[in-house]
Amino acid sequence: MSENNNKIDELIDKLSSIENEETDTKAGKIVENCEVIDKESSQNKEKIFQKYKIKDVVFLAIISAIMLLTGAFMPLVSNIPIFGIIELCLGVQFSLFPAIGMMKVRKPGALLFMSFFSGIVLIFMNTIMCFCLLLCALICEALTLLIFRGYKSDWASFFAATLYMPLTLPFLYLWYKFFYSFTGEEGEAVSAFIGSDVGTAIGMSVAVIAVCALGAFIGIIVTRELKKAGVIKK
Amino acid sequence: MRNFLTYKYNNLYPLLAILTGLTIVIFGLVYAQHYECTYFLVAVYLLSFLFINYKTCLKGLIFLAIFGSFFFLFTYLSSSSIDQSVFMVNRIASFTVGMLPGMSVGAERLTRNLSQIRMPRGMVIGLLIVFSFMPTLTEEIKRIKEAMKTRGSYNILNPKVLYRAFLIPFITRIVDISDTLSLSIETRGFDLKSKNYTIYRKEYLTIYDVLFLLAIIAIIVLVTVL
Numbered sequence: 001m002s003e004n005n006n007k008i009d010e011l012i013d014k015l016s017s018i019e020n021e022e023t024d025t026k027a028g029k030i031v032e033n034c035e036v037i038d039k040e041s042s043q044n045k046e047k048i049f050q051k052y053k054i055k056d057v058v059f060l061a062i063i064s065a066i067m068l069l070t071g072a073f074m075p076l077v078s079n080i081p082i083f084g085i086i087e088l089c090l091g092v093q094f095s096l097f098p099a100i101g102m103m104k105v106r107k108p109g110a111l112l113f114m115s116f117f118s119g120i121v122l123i124f125m126n127t128i129m130c131f132c133l134l135l136c137a138l139i140c141e142a143l144t145l146l147i148f149r150g151y152k153s154d155w156a157s158f159f160a161a162t163l164y165m166p167l168t169l170p171f172l173y174l175w176y177k178f179f180y181s182f183t184g185e186e187g188e189a190v191s192a193f194i195g196s197d198v199g200t201a202i203g204m205s206v207a208v209i210a211v212c213a214l215g216a217f218i219g220i221i222v223t224r225e226l227k228k229a230g231v232i233k234k
Numbered sequence: 235m236r237n238f239l240t241y242k243y244n245n246l247y248p249l250l251a252i253l254t255g256l257t258i259v260i261f262g263l264v265y266a267q268h269y270e271c272t273y274f275l276v277a278v279y280l281l282s283f284l285f286i287n288y289k290t291c292l293k294g295l296i297f298l299a300i301f302g303s304f305f306f307l308f309t310y311l312s313s314s315s316i317d318q319s320v321f322m323v324n325r326i327a328s329f330t331v332g333m334l335p336g337m338s339v340g341a342e343r344l345t346r347n348l349s350q351i352r353m354p355r356g357m358v359i360g361l362l363i364v365f366s367f368m369p370t371l372t373e374e375i376k377r378i379k380e381a382m383k384t385r386g387s388y389n390i391l392n393p394k395v396l397y398r399a400f401l402i403p404f405i406t407r408i409v410d411i412s413d414t415l416s417l418s419i420e421t422r423g424f425d426l427k428s429k430n431y432t433i434y435r436k437e438y439l440t441i442y443d444v445l446f447l448l449a450i451i452a453i454i455v456l457v458t459v460l
Contacts, residue, residue: 054426055416057356061363062371062412068364069371076301100405116357117364123252124333127259218397222405231406 056105057113063101064117067093078126084204086129087165091211092218099161099219104232106151108144111137111160128175129168136167154220161216166209246285247443248347251335254450258335261454262328271324274457275331278450282331285446286338294337298330335446341365347437355426359419370411378403 070093077089102110115137122130140160148156226232246254258278265271282291302323309319345362349355378400382388387395423431 052356052426053416054356054359054420054424055413057360057426058363058416058419059409059412061360062367062408062415064360065364065367065371066408069368076305104409113356113360117360120361121364124255124259124329124336127256127263218401222397222401225402226405226409229406231409 050107052105052107052109052113056107056110059104060101060110060113061117063097064114067097067114068118068121070097072125074122074126074129078129082204083201084169084208086126087168087208088204088211091165091208092215094165095161095212095215096219096222098164099157099216100223102151102157102160103154103220103223106157108141108150110151111141111164128172132168132171132175133164135171136164139167140164154224158213158216158220161219162209162213165212166205169205169208245440246335246338246446247439248339248344248437249351250439250443250447251339252344254447255332255335257332257450257454259328259332262332263325265457266324266328267321269320270457270460271328272320274453275324275327277453277457279331279334281446281449281453282334285442286334290334290337294330294334298327302326302330343437346433346435349431349433350436355424359424363415374404374407374411378407 071090074086074090078086098111098114101114112134115133119130119134122133140163143163144151144156144160148159151157151160223232258275262271262275265274279291279294305322305326306319309322310316313319341362344365345358348358348361379390381403382390382395382399385399387399390396390400419425
């Protein structure tokens with residue numbers, strides 16, 4: 001009985017080994033094919049600067065439209081004389097959606113594209129903010145490329161999205177100082193922008209960074225979940 | 235030359251409309267702390283009736299009346315100064331009057347104009363989408379909110395509901411729309427590779443555009459000098 005069992009086991013082993021060999025050879029072919037495909041794709045992936053496709057532009061434009069729609073109250077908020085009130089109100093939207101945009105389109109210039117698309121409309125809603133956002137996007141892109149060498153890592157998107165909005169704070173200060181120098185009211189404009197209390201300015205700056213980090217974090221979580229679900233391709 | 239002399243009501247040259255709008259906004263913001271700014275904005279608003287559709291101008295007035303009075307009251311209650319309240323209304327009015335020339339230009343005309351000056355195709359397509367996508371987005375948001383209601387989640391301010399029932403379906407839908415739209419754009423002959431393309435109807439700068447710009451510059455000079 002035991003001999004029969006052993007024979008059967010041997011047969012099964014043989015059969016399974018034959019199958020394994022076949023599958024191994026097939027797998028080998030698949031692996032070989034994969035290597036060929038990988039070579040092509042890896043060549044593209046290795047490049048830091050990649051060409052934009054129409055689908056990338058369309059997605060970034062739509063994300064910019066969402067940013068604009070959710071930030072439509074900007075001209076009203078911009079008139080409230082509290083330091084960093086615009087950044088605090090728009091922090092979540094202007095970090096969450098750029099994070100999603102950069103996570104899907106992992107190419108340098110994605111943030112700049114989004115800033116440009118939203119900036120054209122923002123130019124009428126808040127002219128100052130439009131130029132500031134473009135400049136900040138440029139700086140964020142440069143810093144991200146220097147530190148992370150592209151957007152392959154999720155942290156690169158997180159970093160750029162978090163830094164994007166808070167960077168406008170120092171630039172708005174410079175803008176007010178320069179712009180109102182024509183009418184000689186730069187002192188008043190800057191003090192109106194910063195406010196009388198320095199503590200409030202520091203507190204608001206910290207709050208803006210925290211809000212933007214939260215927005216960027218949510219953006220990354222959303223994108224990761226959509227990638228797992230297969231909505232966004234890996 | 236014939237194109238230069240033709241006059242079409244409410245047909246400002248798109249790029250010039252944007253530029254004049256920008257000039258009005260910047261000048262208005264810089265001089266918002268002066269009463270001269272109010273005169274400037276009133277003059278530009280009245281001038282706009284000659285060159286821009288009166289319906290657009292009236293829409294702007296309604297917007298200004300609502301938000302201007304709100305901010306006037308808000309500033310007056312916080313500072314008890316009529317001057318500061320007027321200056322606040324000046325800021326709101328600068329945005330409103332500055333938007334009028336831009337509002338009179340359709341997205342397709344601006345796109346055509348930008349293509350005419352050989353702006354990169356990707357940017358032109360992106361701008362067209364940004365300008366024309368707002369109604370689609372608001373509709374999508376409405377649909378998702380309706381879907382939320384059917385599931386019994388009414389409170390959008392609840393973070394869990396906002397994330398699971400609103401944000402995830404919304405982004406999923408956006409990705410779907412983006413894929414469909416990019417395919418649709420490509421099949422209609424818009425791509426980033428081809429450099430030569432035909433514009434069937436070009437935008438021309440007319441004498442009335444120049445007059446509009448000159449009139450605004452004249453008002454700026456008058457307000458600054460006087």
